[in-house]
Amino acid sequence: MQYALELKNVHYAYHTLEGETYALKDITFSVREGEFIALVGPSGCGKSTLLHLIAGLLTPEKGLIKINGSYHPDNTSGIGYMLQKDELLEWRTIYQNVLLGLEIQHALTARSRALARALLTQYGLNAFANAKPSELSGGMRQRAALIRTLVLKPDIMLLDEPFSALDYQTRLNVSDDIGQIIKKEKKTAILVTHDLAEAVSLADRILVLTSRPATIGQTVNVSFSDPGLSPLARRNAPEFKTYFNLIWKELNPDE
Template sequence: MSGHAAIEVRQASKTYLSKQDQVDALTAVSFRVMPREFVTLVGTSGCGKSTVLSMIAGLIFPTEGEVRLFHEPVRGPSRRIGYMLQQDCLLDWRTVEQNIALGLEIQGQKSDEMMKHARYLLNELGLGHTLYQYPSQLSGGMRQRVALVRTLAVQPDVLLLDEPFSALDYQNKLHLEMLVTRVLKQQGMPALLVTHDLEEALAVSDRILVMGGQPGTIRRTMEIPNDLRKANPLDARAHPLFRPLFQELWGEIDQ
């Protein structure tokens, strides 16, 4: 794959040390995420998927190897990264408008122009009417959409997604998948998703990286056919290629 990567992980290994023990979480993990590309990490629990995200986010550092963001070594948290978690982490005492402003406030970026953009995103995701409501008045799917707006409001260059849809019912999961992929395509933003849901991985990704082992490593890269990549997540699930690829991916995970 030619060109400059948005994210590059080079032979990264991670060992956690305690007074009693040493745990090797990752060994020699290498991959790239290109501009505008949506890449997903899948694998069994404990294979190091979330550890990889935390290293890219600058929350932890590899014991060996290197992580780069737009050609620069990752040395800590970066404003260029938006990080969305499974929990929405909305503050119950703040309105929706105040919640979507939180990242801007923390980064010292809050301005009339930035808030106008945040409210635009909220409206694009169908939640313009919730501006002065509180999180307790919202459904789970609505709360997660607010969390997405809060993440995107700081206008990051890369989006990291750690199982952001896993707590939602199937209908809300599909709806949020559609919204996320649409926003990413509109903004030309690269993304890296961690999920246990193999259907989700196939429906939203350009490439899937299959992790396995303890310590975890990348066992296979699956390129998604163009027909699936061009389809929205709902239509992708109905495509004739979808079920055979699912079986193939399941076989990789189930080894």
């Protein structure tokens, strides 16, 4: 089987004048095409560093990262990255913001413009295409950021706590919304989150990282009796509490 993503014995350390800070140690896992993975672990354990390595923003000191069957790909345009903030440019309209990545990649064509319009329509933002980001709610802004990523047709989506800047109620609704969109688009996704409930509600599999230098302490396969449940509906399913408690105990063994 060819995986969308494979990491084999990946190590990484930060180097400063004061010495080395080991962030990741012997990280090995694979992700199937269309699978949704969540990474959880103690604060500062290296979750975001792991995303940076996958995105090609950092290079492993040891180990290999394989994307769509190729090691060390020179072109990482097949990877989409959503950050904690939407990073929409306030002086551009929502439509212009959605086109930004295409402009940077010199991929702005009639076909890509049509796709941008279709995605805005499909996900309820076409009426706001000419609005400025300041005119939209936090949830709508994050949806626009997702469309900006989807229009690039990424093979793998990296989500670095994309809902953390939202208030709790909005966060629930937006994570449900974006989770369903990612599933509908059949995208491979890796989510970094501190919110265990969010991980259980969204993921097919959860990797629990240890404290720094992080290793994979446990892998939890997430399965519900009704596979068609939305992320929000999962929170009310009987299996939800079992998974939540399992991961909580793994992260807090002394409690």
